[in-house]
Amino acid sequence: MDAPGLRRYESLSVEPASVRAAESAWQRARRNVSVRIGAAVLGALVLVALAAPWLGTVDPTLFDAASRDLVPGKTGTIVTLDGETLEHRFLFGSDSYGRDIYSRVLYGTRVSLFVGAVTALLALAFGTVAGLAAGYLRWLDGLVMRVMDGIMAIPAILIAIALVAMWRASLLTVIVAIAIPEIPRVARLVRSLVLTIREEPYVEAAIALGTPTWKIMFAHILPNTIAPLLVQGTFICASAILVEAILSFLGVGLPPDIPTWGNIMAEGRVQFTKHPHNVFIPGVFLTITVLAVNMLGDGLRDTLDPRMARRL
């Protein structure tokens, strides 16, 4: 709204209206504090995940019976795969097998970020197709949305737990199992966007010009759903990271030797009263990661998607 300019016009001022290039939503997003903090922390975590082998870590599956249950900062030994015994400083201590928690936490960053990102992409892709179809092809609408309503009636964690239990956990099955309950939310969002956008004059114009339906869907409607979808995607990413950790923690997720934050905590909970850091260190990493993704999402929502921002 350029209210000042309007008022000037109404009072018939002779001063030239100050012309300022309207700031685009993306520019506003880049200046948002929440977006900046979230993106910076996430960027740092991505670097940690990529650089994990060069940050003073050892292979996260290595263990040494002589170095069990060390407190953080203690130096001990660790046996490499070749049978060599190395001197190693256990920055975050060691677990009850004598594995280095620092290495496991750093490598765990890879799993969490990967699961979060891929789950979000997967849920967005399938949800968008379902939502576009339901919103644009009216005969499909009832059927697709009833199925989506049904899936939404089952608590997300239960779907994920049940599917992982059926398929036996691997990186792929965990991601798919977490993505499935997220699809209906995306589909609903896309459908409601499509229903609004399809009434816009430029879509009517395209229809009048005889543009094929698939082209209207992908070239005219889809681009206008990108901002809300990006926002939704960050929230899915945050919840996927949480659910993966929960699955691992409950012992139904990725196999226990794979270093994930949930697995480290599940292993550490047995002796929580003596060594609370085994639970707390991965817990802090998990919380900071989810918080960063959520802050990024909140900031993007406030700047890119003002309609949604006003609702919450």
Next chain:
Amino acid sequence: MIGYLARRLLATVPVLAVVAVFVFLLLRITPGDPAAILAGDAANAEQIAAIRRNLGLDEPLPVQFGIWLGQLARGDLGESYYFKVKVTTLIGQRLEPTFALAALTITLAVLVAVPLGVLAAWRFGGWLDRALMAFSVLGFSLPVFVLAYLLIWLLSLKLGVLPVQGYRRLADGFWPFLQHLLLPALTLSVIYVALIARVTRASVLEALGEDYIRTARAKGLGELRVLVRHALANAAVPIVTVIGIGIALLIGGVVVTESVYAIPGLGRLTVDAVLSRDFPTIQGVILFFSAVYVLVNLLVDLSYVLFDPRIRY
């Protein structure tokens, strides 16, 4: 009202049907012989054959679904292969702790979140408002099991005010019951508080901008009465709605919380069933939780009449 109730009940049928199909297909789309999976790892060929006959697994899929639905309609969820009792009995046994935990959590959350949300909206942009918004982002990000261990460490191990874990039945006395339930309920309520407080704030904020608030103030009503009788009352519908939607969140939280605090409820049963690949129990628990979710949201819909006299069905 009766007409609306009938229509609303009818609308839950397709939802429950999809849930039923999902739970049914869960076992059938799994690679491998469903009878062998159902029987568990310790079963012999005879037991597997008996299950196959019982479920009609040699029949085509639609026929199987018919058989399964028929059993479901008679309230037969099958028998747990791990606990060796009927799944319905099992769910009945584990209901009390979960129900008590959920009830205490919702009560705590509403008692904390609604006043906080109203105050934040009242002093929009003030320190409480900003603190609440920051807390809600943190509340959504703090994993429930991390919070659980944080509270155990602080309240049980350091301060020693509450027991670490376990559960006491209500029949064993009210105080021990509450004492053991307080920590898990506190843990579980944090995310719920974040959710409800945020919606309360937004919805009261909107109501405070209405003309009737100015009128109420103009006729000299006290701030408290304006806030509660006029703003909150008009903001009630979204708040009740989010409490209903939040039940899904609560069920997910129950699964984790009961595992951490060793509470023998339905959430713990779910995890135990998954770990022992006890599929009749997994199916039963999913059906039960989904039905509860659908039912609660139906009640929420119907409760709108109580909160907003403008709504008539």
